[in-house]
Amino acid sequence: MSEAMLVADKLTRRFGGLAANQDVCLELHRGALHALLGPNGAGKSTCINMLSGDLPPSSGRIVFGGRDISTLTAAQRSRIGIGRSYQRTNIFPGFTVLENCRLAAQSRNPRPWKIFTDALRLSDTVTRAEAAIAEAGLAGREGRVAGTLSHGEQRQLEIAMVLATDAQVLLLDEPLAGMGSEESAQMVELLKGLKARRAILLVEHDMDAVFAVADTITVMVNGLVLASGAPEAIRANPDVQQAYLGEGAHV
């Protein structure tokens, strides 16, 4: 496998006396989707928040392209190519779909000093936004106000915004949350397409979806990594079966 793009090295986060994440190690590679599984409260969101810069780790390192980025802000991490989506839809509800993605694309070449230029005439930005909208499957929805989209479409918009930032590492926090089966299937297809040129970390509850798209799976319980490996190995792992998948698991 190629050299890792993003490495989490013994990431630990304590809240008071409680360790929400303890010595978590992960590697993300271009062309591969790494899924993070675990029951509620296992520390998946804490982990993704530390990787994206929304939450500073108590200890441990985050390395991107060989460089320690542990102290960079969320905005700085976004600019070097780490993009994230949120579990609870986090968009600009009053703006159109195009403007949501245009703002995302504009962050790659912000040109704030061009105060007499109409932002809509900066064609590189608009083109990038439209491409991201199309890739996320929202073509034709550009003019809709984001707050009026269906739940599934808003989840797609979340992804489109990350794509518009041209992120090379995608941190996706439960993109399938609250989706119907048809929408989920579309999203799974989308994820399969996306991972070809990028490295993806996927936090997800939907087992079928995870086993359908993941190249590597890490299972967390109580802030600790329980197991990590290829899907077949995880499926066969007795610890995982007992601790997380449960006796009646159908996997």
Added chain:
Amino acid sequence: MDSRIALVLKLVALAGLLAFPAFGSPFYVEMLAKILVLAIFAMSLDLLVGFTGLVSLGHAAFFGVAAYAVALLTPKYDPASLWLALPLSVLGAAAAAFVIGLFVLRTKGIYFIMVTLAFAQMAYYVFHDTALGGGSDGIYLNFKPDASIAGWAPFSLDEPMHLYYFIVFAMVAVFVFLTLVLRSPFGKVLVGIRSNEHRMQSLGYATFRYKLAAFTLAGALAGVAGFLYAVLFGFVTPEYLSWHQSGNVLMMVILGGMGNLAGAVIGAFAFVGLQEFFAGMTKHWQLLMGGVIVLAVLFLPGGIAALPRRLAAAREARRAALPPDAPPPAARKAAAPATPPAPPMIGKMKQGVNHV
């Protein structure tokens, strides 16, 4: 509203402003000039409150700094050059906004409101207490700035008409300037910050810098207003920086409907109009003003600007509730549902304290 109709309305309003001195007495021309200066002030604050989501209760500081700057730049027995005094005053206001912005923008929500108020009060004391500002009496400008360039005078601010048209020009220039800024990449980021600052950060924007730039720009434009105000009335006092001044300009922005430049201008007209109207009725006009404000918040969430929308929504709801063969009005009243809950006034404004 159709953008073409809006443009026509704006041009008609501009024509009215240009033609006004032909009909109005000098008293009303001066009052109109004052309103236009306050309109510039209100637009500058709207950039923060309405477009960036920063509720500043200390905006008068920058208005006052520029006003004092022109007073201090004017020599005792000569006029200052307009082309020197105006940029320097505006620069002074911008510098003050930049420095204060470095501090206040570290806070959010309720803290931001309180801290902007406190810093403005600090600026107030600088001019009130130190020898620099001439104490509570303020300073008279013995001469209005001189507009001549190398001996050639295109106009003279000592002429009330010239001053009036200079102010009209400044107001239009600020309006056009802000309109352009708001559709630029920079302006789009500000509106994004108002809507969802956290998301802007995760999209890669260093929002602090954008907010600081907006704060500085708003301070500079408030400085334009402060400069013109000092020139118009010929004196400056610490009251220009008082928190009542900051409160009043916030009222103008809200009266006209936030996040709308034309609204800020209308708000300045409405505020001065109300003030004059109540002042004509009683010496204690602030009682009426306060009463109107309190009642408006209680019974008109959304302000005057939201009134048409609310009325339309109420009409809609009533129509929807009516069966085809409508009962007589009296019965209809009883059957009609209560007015639907108004949309939260400034839905995009974040509730500061309890938010993470």
Added chain:
Amino acid sequence: MDLVTFLIQILNALQYGLLLFLVASGLTLVFGIMGIINLAHGSFYMVGAYMAFVLTGMTGNLMLTIALGIPLAFAFGALLEWLLFAHLYKRDHLEQVLLTYGLILIFEELRSLAVGDDVHGVAVPALFSASIPLSDTLSYPVYRIVISVVCLLLAGGLWWLMKRTRLGMMIRAGSHDRDMVQSLGIDINLLYRTVFALGVALAALAGMLAAPISSVYPGMGGSVLIISFVIVVIGGIGSVWGALVAALLIGFADTFGKVLLPEFAGLAVYLVMAAVLLWRPEGIFKKG
């Protein structure tokens, strides 16, 4: 500065800081628990001072006035909460600013209509009108010491109220989790009304206590309001303990600023605030 002068300044700083604490503690509780920004809080201080002036004119005794004034102010606060502030909890900060700004205009004009715009003095109660001689030429008025002692007792009382009583338990729970308070079966409306009225009573009491030393004048509410904001910002919203520490800090900064740098006296307080903002933007005692 010789030792006696220094001692006098320390006593002045303590007295001023403790008085400010009375105003700021109510403000910080209302901020912290109800999430309301109340610009009219300074007006309650003003109302208290004018109440001292008017009632003392009728009763002839400041202490009797205070005994009457506290329940009056409490009732006034409860009424105001019921009439106006109860409608603000769900609104955003801008509307709270707007309404309470309108209230200031109303209070100031009502004050002007009722007692005019003149500056008035209020007599120090005869019992405390003496001064303690500290040197041949310098002495310290007993009344100022009384103020400090009263404020200290009240600070202790507030601490006891917050830590040891059921009401305090509810207040602390309310500032952390509104839903939990309601699920405990506590009447949140009553709780809010009580806290608000308490804040009004404390501010009015501060005004009544201060009336004999600061005199009574229009606009006295505004300056106290802004200083109280500074205290809340320094102490951290919702922290009574933080308000006490910050109020004393401000008392000392202001008093010694006036002695050491008379030219920049008004600025000392704000410089302290600026320094704290650089260090901890959410106040020294910000919770969580």
